[in-house]
Amino acid sequence: MHRITPHQPHPLFNTAATRRLEKAAAAALPPHTLMQRAGLAVAQLAQALAPHARTVWIACGPGNNGGDGLEAAMHLQRSGRKVIVTWLGQPDTAPADARASWQRARDAGVAWADAAPNDLDANDLCIDALLGIGVASSPHSPPRTPDARLLTCLQALHHSPAPVLAVDLPSGLDADTGQFAAGLTPDTPPHLHHRAPTPRHTLSLLTLKPGLFTATGRDAAGHVWLDDLGVEPGHEPPNAWLSGPALPAPRAHASHKGSYGDVAVVGGEGLAARGMGMAGAALLAASAALHSGAGRVLVTLLDDGHLQLDPQQPELMLRRFDALALEQLTMVCGCGGGQAIAHVLPEVISRAARLVLDADALNTIATQAALHALVVARGQHGQPTVITPHPLEAARLLGLTTAEVQADRLDAAQQLADQFNCVAVLKGSGTVIAAPDRVPAINPTGNARLATAGTGDVLAGMVGAHLAAGASAWRAASEAVYQHGQAADVWPAGLALTASALARRVGG
Numbered sequence: 070m071h072r073i074t075p076h077q078p079h080p081l082f083n084t085a086a087t088r089r090l091e092k093a094a095a096a097a098l099p100p101h102t103l104m105q106r107a108g109l110a111v112a113q114l115a116q117a118l119a120p121h122a123r124t125v126w127i128a129c130g131p132g133n134n135g136g137d138g139l140e141a142a143m144h145l146q147r148s149g150r151k152v153i154v155t156w157l158g159q160p161d162t163a164p165a166d167a168r169a170s171w172q173r174a175r176d177a178g179v180a181w182a183d184a185a186p187n188d189l190d191a192n193d194l195c196i197d198a199l200l201g202i203g204v205a206s207s208p209h210s211p212p213r214t215p216d217a218r219l220l221t222c223l224q225a226l227h228h229s230p231a232p233v234l235a236v237d238l239p240s241g242l243d244a245d246t247g248q249f250a251a252g253l254t255p256d257t258p259p260h261l262h263h264r265a266p267t268p269r270h271t272l273s274l275l276t277l278k279p280g281l282f283t284a285t286g287r288d289a290a291g292h293v294w295l296d297d298l299g300v301e302p303g304h305e306p307p308n309a310w311l312s313g314p315a316l317p318a319p320r321a322h323a324s325h326k327g328s329y330g331d332v333a334v335v336g337g338e339g340l341a342a343r344g345m346g347m348a349g350a351a352l353l354a355a356s357a358a359l360h361s362g363a364g365r366v367l368v369t370l371l372d373d374g375h376l377q378l379d380p381q382q383p384e385l386m387l388r389r390f391d392a393l394a395l396e397q398l399t400m401v402c403g404c405g406g407g408q409a410i411a412h413v414l415p416e417v418i419s420r421a422a423r424l425v426l427d428a429d430a431l432n433t434i435a436t437q438a439a440l441h442a443l444v445v446a447r448g449q450h451g452q453p454t455v456i457t458p459h460p461l462e463a464a465r466l467l468g469l470t471t472a473e474v475q476a477d478r479l480d481a482a483q484q485l486a487d488q489f490n491c492v493a494v495l496k497g498s499g500t501v502i503a504a505p506d507r508v509p510a511i512n513p514t515g516n517a518r519l520a521t522a523g524t525g526d527v528l529a530g531m532v533g534a535h536l537a538a539g540a541s542a543w544r545a546a547s548e549a550v551y552q553h554g555q556a557a558d559v560w561p562a563g564l565a566l567t568a569s570a571l572a573r574r575v576g577g
Contacts, residue, residue, distance in 0.1 A: 108140020
């Protein structure tokens with residue numbers, strides 16, 4: 070058993086793959102073996118997480134996830150803990166393994182209750198063994214009306230002052246998408262909105278699931294642990310990867326600015342166009358490219374040349390668009406581009422040696438089939454291209470709603486990559502990186518500090534710097550996303566994260 074940290078890549082397996090592995094392992098082992106291993110793993114982690122717990126309440130569903138909880142209850146009871154179990158199953162209808170674990174818990178003297186104890190405190194522990202991987206979410210499915218006792222248990226777990234350990238998955242969470250099923254979404258009463266959240270842990274069994282690391286799964290799962298129960302995946306291919314950091318490439322002493330490529334940022338619609346000056350977005354992307362190691366950074370602002378120099382960053386070289394040698398440049402296009410970006414997009418897409426498309430470039434492409442076709446052609450010609458949409462921009466590109474994109478982020482990112490024949494970075498909690506004919510990756514770094522204006526522009530500039538230095542589109546996207554999130558993860562406590570400050574720190 071080990072805790073999952075963002076220091077090395079891990080394979081992720083969806084529900085169907087996990088069930089295949091479970092079925093094969095169960096067939097090769099004596100009956101009840103996997104549940105015994107799972108229950109022991111849960112009990113061991115529970116004792117490590119709450120060594121001074123006065124009471125352990127275990128909410129057990131009627132299926133095998135509940136059986137894992139019942140098996141853990143037996144071990145905890147035997148270790149001298151005060152264990153209280155709420156079981157939603159019945160001995161005569163429970164699966165054989167769950168029924169065997171119920172009997173073992175009963176024989177150990179576990180106490181049974183219809184609901185959670187009302188005297189739990191922060192030193193105690195709750196174990197969520199209600200549903201496991203047996204839940205699917207879909208924005209088109211009718212809301213599920215859960216059993217009243219199940220709903221009561223879910224509410225008690227969500228509002229508990231005691232830490233919660235989920236067995237395999239937080240109950241109600243879709244293992245594949247990281248979204249809660251309709252009718253099972255946790256709610257937070259108004260009077261708890263400002264309460265410090267209780268610690269959350271998830272012990273993923275057999276495999277790591279994609280839903281633990283993207284969408285709402287990251288918040289719901291908390292700290293994620295894995296116990297593979299002694300089962301190797303064998304020939305089962307992963308459905309995604311949890312990406313890890315890249316080793317920094319040392320720079321040769323005998324190098325110069327030309328060794329690390331030129332990045333040109335095109336964007337920043339002027340104030341005169343619509344009364345909305347957006348030069349800042351382009352300058353943020355340029356600053357990020359500069360601090361991420363680009364040899365030179367050129368900036369073309371779509372403001373009719375009103376800005377001649379950025380006095381805060383004199384290293385940035387401003388250029389007219391017609392002075393850019395597009396065939397030699399890594400272009401970052403769209404940051405703050407507004408409507409003006411449409412005038413230069415056809416030429417940029419057709420001619421740029423390497424290209425990052427962000428923000429208003431994507432919004433424009435979403436409305437013009439001819440531009441879409443030009444992006445597809447870049448992939449056919451071997452020209453590296455990365456698109457970096459947030460969920461709303463992705464929805465526009467795919468002709469979906471934002472809710473549909475968020476309902477299955479892995480699938481949406483793959484659709485983007487396939488339809489635009491490029492590397493797609495779907496930003497958000499658990500950013501997804503996808504490419505045609507490649508297993509997608511979920512980024513494990515980043516936090517809510519990044520929820521501020523301009524951080525997406527910073528990411529676009531970082532991707533551009535990696536591309537300019539010679540990285541492939543996939544590697545440039547993966548490394549930039551990881552470093553972008555990592556900068557937020559190590560951000561000094563008490564210091565506000567702003568996009569300009571982030572751009573200056575990403576190369577550190």
